[in-house]
Amino acid sequence: MEILILLGSFILLLIFRVPIALTLIISSVLTGLYMGIDISALVQRMVGGVNSFSLLAIPFFIIAGEIMNEGGISNRLINFANVIIGKIRGGLAMVNVLASTFFGGISGSALADTSSLGSVLIPMMKKQKYDADYSVSVTISSSIQGVMIPPSHNMIIYSTAAGGVSVGALFMGGLGPGLLLGLIIMILTYAIAVKKNYPKGDPIKKEEIPKILREGLLGLFTIVIIMGGILSGIFTATESAAIGTLYAFIITFFVYRDIPISRMGVILHRSFKTLAMVLFLIAASSAFGWLLALLKVPAMVSDTLINISSNPYIIILMMVIILLLLGMVMDMAPLILITTPILLPVATSIGMDPVHFGVLLILCLGIGLATPPVGSVLFVGAAIGKIPIEKAAKGMLPFYGAMILVLLLVAYVPQISLFLPDLIGK
Template identity: 80%
Template sequence: MDVFVLIGSFILLLVFRIPIALCLIVSALVTGLYMGFEPQAILQRMVGGLNSFSLLAIPFFILAGEIMNEGGISRRLINLANVIIGKIRGGIAMVNVLASTFFGGISGSSLADTSSLGSVLIPMMKKQGYDSDYSVSVTISSSTQGVMIPPSHNMIIYSTAAGGVSVGALFMGGLGPGILLGIGIMILTYMMAVKRNYPKGEPVKKADIPKIVLDGLLGLLTIVIIMGGILSGIFTATESAAIGTLYAFLITFFVYREIPITRMGVILQRTFKTLAMVLFLIGASSAFGWLLAILQVPAMVSETLLSISPNAAVTVLLILIILLLLGMVMDMAPLILIATPILLPVAQTAGMDPVHFGVVLILALGIGLVTPPVGSVLFVGSAIGRIPIEKASKGMLPFYAVMIVVLLMVAYIPSLSLYLPGLFDQ
C-alpha cells in the first residue's frame, strides 16, 4: 500500500500536468505522512541530496554554455563546420550535424543546441531548398549529441544518483558513443541528400578560412581545458568547470567582443533560473528516491525483470525498452534521478559496468527528448521550423532508426563506452 501511495500520487499529479519537481516532492511528503514520518525528515533528505561537492560543477557548466552561446559561438562553429564539410552534396545538413557535435561539447544541452543552431540553420536550409521536415529532423536528432559529448551536466546528475561514479570516466565514456551517433546521422543525411538531389554547399573563400578556423578553435578550446584538467588529474571536475567558465568569459568579452559586458547580468539571470530548476529537481528526487529505497522498490523491479529471463542480453533489452518508453513521457533530468537507483542494480546484475550503464541511460533518454508526445527538443525544433509536431515526427522516422541502432550498439558493445575510460585509468 505504501508503494501504491507513492507511485499512485506521483502519476496522478503528472496526469494533472503538475511540474515534475512538485510531483516528486508532494508525492514524497504525502507518502511520508502516510508512513508516519515527520515532514522535516523528507525536507532533510531534500537538502542532503544537494550536499555533494560534484554538484558544484553544474552551475559552472551551465554558465559557460550561456556565455558562449550569447557571445556568438554558434555562428562561429557553423562556419568552422562549413569549412570542413560544407562543399559536398547536402553539405549544409552535414554542417548542421558537425556543428551540433562541436556545440554539444560546450553547452551540454540538446535544448540549447536546437535553440541556438536551429534558429540559424533551419531557415538557412529551407531557403536553399531543403524540405522543412528534413531540416528540423537533422537539427533535433543531431542535438542529442549534446547530452553525450563531454562536458555534460546530465553525466554529473547521473554520477550523483549512482552514488559517486567517476565524472571523468563518464565524460570519456560518452565521447565515443556521441561521435558514433553523429557519424550515423551524417551518413543518413548524405544518403537522403543524394536521393532527394539536395544542393551542394557553396565553397568558402580561401582568404576567410584562417580566421574562421581560429575563431572556431578558440571556442572549442573550452572543452580541451575542461577535459584536459580532469584527465590529467590537475583539476577536479568542479575546478575544471570553473576554469573553463573563466576562459569562456575572457574569450567572449575580450576576444570575440560581439556583446557588451553589461549582458553578463542577463546571462547570470538565465543561469540562476536554470540552476534553480535543476537543483530543486535534484533535491525533490533525493527525497523520492529515499522512499523508494525504504520501500525496496529497486529490489522488486530487479526481481521482476530478472524473473522474465535469466539471459543478460534479454535483461538489457528490457532496460532499454523501459528507458525509451519513460523518455517518451518524462524529461531527462528527473528520469536520471528516478531510474538510476531502480535500474542500476538490475544492469549490474546483468553484467553492465556503472559507467557503461550511465552512457546507455543518457543516450536512451536523449532519444526521448526528440520523441513524442513530450519530447521538449521536438517541440522546440517544430516551433523554429514552423511545422506541426505530426509532420516533424514523421520526418524523424529514419533518424529514429539510426539512433536506435546506435543505442543497441552502445548497449551490447561495452568497449564503445569503456575503452577510453580504461585507457586513461592505466
C-alpha cells in the same frame, strides 16, 4: 499500500500536469505522513541530495554554455564546420551535424543546441531548397549528441544519483557513443541528400578561412581546457568547469566582443533560473528516491525483471524499452534521478559496469527528448522550422532508426562506452 500511495500519487499528479519537482515532493510527503515519518527527515534528505561537491560543476557548465551561446559561438562553429565539410552534396546539412558535435561539447544540452544552431541553420537550409521536415530532423537528431559528448551536466546528475560514479569516466564513456551517433547521422544525412539531390554548400573565400578557423578553434578550446584538466589530473571536474567558464568569459567579452559586458547580468539571470530548476529537481528526487529504497522498490523491480528472464541480453533490452517509453512522457533530469536507483542495481546484478549503464541511460533518455508526445527538443525544432509536430515526427522516422541502431550497439557492445575510460584508467 505505501508503494501504491507513492507511485499512484506520482502518476496522478503527472496526469494533472503538476510540475515534476512538486510532484516528487507531494508524493514523498503523502507517503511519509502515511508511514509516520517525520517530515524533517524528508527535508534532511532533500538538503543532503544537493549537498554534494561534484554538483558544483553544474552551475559552471550552465554559465559557460550560456556565455558562449550569447556571445555568437554558434555562428562561428557553423562557419568552422562549413570550412571542413560544407562543399559536398547536402553540405549545409552536414555542417548542421558537425556544428552540433562541436556545440554539444560546449553546451552539453540538446535543447540549447537545437535552439541556438537551429535558429540559424533551419532557415538557411529552407532558403537553399532543403525540405523543411528534413532540415528540422537533421537539427533535432544531431543535437542529441549534446547530452553525450562531454562536458554534460546530465552525466554529473547521474554520477550523483548513482552514488559517486567517476565523472571523468562518464565523460570519457559518453564520448565514443556521442561521436558514433554523429557519424551515423552524418552518413544518413548524406544518403538522403544524394537521393533528393540537395545542393552543395557555397564556396568560402580563401582569405576568410584563416579567421574562421582561428575563431572556431578558440571557442572549441573550452572543451580542451575542461577535458584536459580532468584527464591529466590537474583539475577536478568542478575546478575544470570553473576554469572553462572563466575562459569562455574572456573569449566572449574580450576576444569575440560581439556583445557588451552589460549582457552578463542577463546571462547570469538565465543561468540561475536553469540551475534553480535542476537543483530543485535533485532535492525533490532525493527524498523520493530515499522512500523508494526504504520500500525496497529497486529490489522488487530487479526480482521482477530477473523472474521474466535471467538472460542478461533480454534484461538489458527490457531496461532499454522501459527507459525509451519513460523518455517519451517525462524530461531527462528527473528521469535520471528517479530511474537510476531503481535500474542500476538491476544492471550491476547482471555484471553491467555503472559507467556503461550510465551512458546507456543518458542515450535512451536523450532519444526521448526527440520523441512525441512531450519531447522538448522535437517541439523546439518544429517551432523553429514552422512545421506541425506530426510532420516533424514523420520526418524523424529514418533518424529514429539511426539513433536506435546506435543505442543497440552501445547496449550490447560495452567497449564502445568503456574503451576510453579503461584506456585512461578512470
